[in-house]
Amino acid sequence: MIYIQIRFKLNPDTTENREILVAMLSDLAFESFDESEEQIMGYIPGESVDLEEIEAITTLLPFSVATENEMIPDKNWNEVWEKNYFKPLLIGNRCLVRAPFHTEFEPAEFELVIEPKMAFGTGNHETTTLIAEQILNMDLAGKTVLDMGCGTGILGMLASLKGAKTVTAIDIDTWSFESTVENARLNNILNLEAKLGDASLLGTETFEIIFANIHKNVIVNDLPVYESVLQSGGKLYLSGFYTYDMPDVKAKAESLGLIETGFQEKNNWVVYAFSKL
Incomplete structure (x- = not known):
């Protein structure tokens, strides 16, 4: 798949304006966002x-946005990540996430080797970190787990290392599906099944734990499906959206009978937890 990198330069360039821009663009088909100082x-x-749709959105903002775009061929993603200095990452002081080309790192209780490609989920983004920290504090022994929007498969693989019985990892993006398959093999994760598609793949199989790290609109739309495959007493962890999106997510979840059990926030990103009676 060919990707387009679109660079946005803001004036004034503030943290708040960056958050507004990403929020306004999140309803489009962007797979991920990255930031630099510029x-x-x-x-x-x-x-x-x-x-034209992107330009129409940026012209409505109360600050100026200059854009440039560049086609990024598939073969360039490893090089792109290396040039962006993807460094070993320690999550919760317990889980090391690194690339195969890393040679200097401190050992940790859990270790995941990730081939850095386009797929969202190398652990550097707040939403991935938030859910990973939740997983580190869970007792997943013998649990059935669903990882929706699996990206590189990091969350599903960590769940496996934490003792999950089976892990189903689903993503609509071909890069993500292929990355999850490759990374599961690389980490010798044998109980993870990756699938290419969306929530329509979910049928009669049920799960005790579900992670969904996707855009808010997708989550709200697919919540009825998640609720239908979540076992009684099961836990649902939702992320990929901002704290100000929580009322919409909560309203939809509670309309389905799900019970809010708490949330964690980092830089206005959030992981929102619910349970099923």
Whole structure:
């Protein structure tokens, strides 16, 4: 798949303005966002990009946004990540996430080796870290786990290392599916099944734990499906959205009979937990 990197330069460039920009763009088909001191970079599948729609959104903002775009071929993603200095990451002081090319790192209780490609979920983003920290504090021994929007498979693989009985990892993006398969093999995770698709793949199989790290609109739309495959007494952890999106997510979840059990926040990103009676 060919991706388009769109670079956004803001004036004035403030943390609040960056959050507003990402929130306004999150309803589009962007797979992920990255930041540098100078700009925000958004990555969107080439067949999904609509530059006129993006421009229409940015012109409505109360600050100026200059954009540049560049086609990124598949073969360049490892190089892109290496150039962006993807460094070993320690999550919760217990889980080390690193790339195969890393040679200097401190050992940790859990270790995941990730081939850094386009797929969202190398652990550096707040939403991935938030859910990973939840997993580290869970007793997953013998549990059935669903990882929706699996990205590189990091959350599902960590759940396996924490003792999950089976893990089903689903993503609509081909890169993500292939990355999860490759990374599971790389980490010798044998009880993880990766699937290419969306919530329509979910049928009669049920789960005790569900993670969904996707855009808010997708989560709200798919919540009825998640509720239907979540076992009684099961736990649902939702992320991929901001704290100000929580009322919409809560309203939909509670309309389905799910019970709010708490949340954690980092830089205005949130993981929102619910249970099923």
